[in-house]
Amino acid sequence: xxxxxxxxxxxxxxxxxxxxxxxxxxxxxxxxxxxxxxxxxxxxxxxxxxxxxxxxxxxxxxxxxxxxxxxxxxxxxxxxxxxxxxxxxxxxxxxxxxxxxxxxxxxxxxxxxxxxxxxxxxxxxxxx
Numbered sequence: 001x002x003x004x005x006x007x008x009x010x011x012x013x014x015x016x017x018x019x020x021x022x023x024x025x026x027x028x029x030x031x032x033x034x035x036x037x038x039x040x041x042x043x044x045x046x047x048x049x050x051x052x053x054x055x056x057x058x059x060x061x062x063x064x065x066x067x068x069x070x071x072x073x074x075x076x077x078x079x080x081x082x083x084x085x086x087x088x089x090x091x092x093x094x095x096x097x098x099x100x101x102x103x104x105x106x107x108x109x110x111x112x113x114x115x116x117x118x119x120x121x122x123x124x125x126x127x128x
Contacts, residue, residue, distance in 0.1 A: 007124055008032040008049065012042040012056040012068060013086075022055065025113045026120070039063030043071045050077045052127070053120055057109075058087040058094065066101040073102040082123040086111055 009031045013019040016037070023035040034049065036042045039060045046054060054072065056065035063071070065085050072078040082104040087094055090108045098106045104123050107116065 006030065006032050007052040008034070009120065010042060010046055010049070010051040010054045011035045012037070012039065012054065012060065012065065014038065014057060014060050018057075022113070022116070026117070029117055031120075039065065039068040039071075042068050043075075046072055046078045046081065047075050051081060052124060053082045053084065054078075055084045055086065055116065055120065058085050058089070058098070058106075066097050066103065069098070069101040069103045080127070082127055084116070084119055084123065086116075 009026055011019060011022045011033055013022060014037045019035045019037060023033045026033045034045060036045060040063050056068050058065040069083040069085065072081060072083060084105045084107060085098055085103045086107050086109045088109045095106060105119055107119060
């Protein structure tokens with residue numbers, strides 16, 4: 001019997017401390033994690049590695065998290081990758097933009113790591 005494949009997660013967050021915390025927590029939970037600080041690098045990396053999921057802050061410099069989600073939907077390699085977006089501004093406008101961009105789940109920041117992990121596991125179960 002082949003060993004179970006370890007899921008890969010791309011985490012995109014421009015705050016280095018928050019990024020480090022998410023990467024450490026998710027790595028400790030058994031995921032292969034790649035952490036990046038900007039949307040442009042995240043699109044290129046995601047197309048290259050096809051992660052099992054992407055977690056992104058909505059507010060990123062340059063290409064924001066919603067632009068990142070929309071860009072992922074245009075590539076055959078990443079079209080179906082679930083995107084969890086984190087925002088401090090969960091307004092009706094942000095929710096509508098997130099839905100339009102193809103975000104799978106929108107979570108409010110600050111996000112408790114255990115809640116993020118539970119949501120990540122939920123979206124991964126749906127894609128298997």
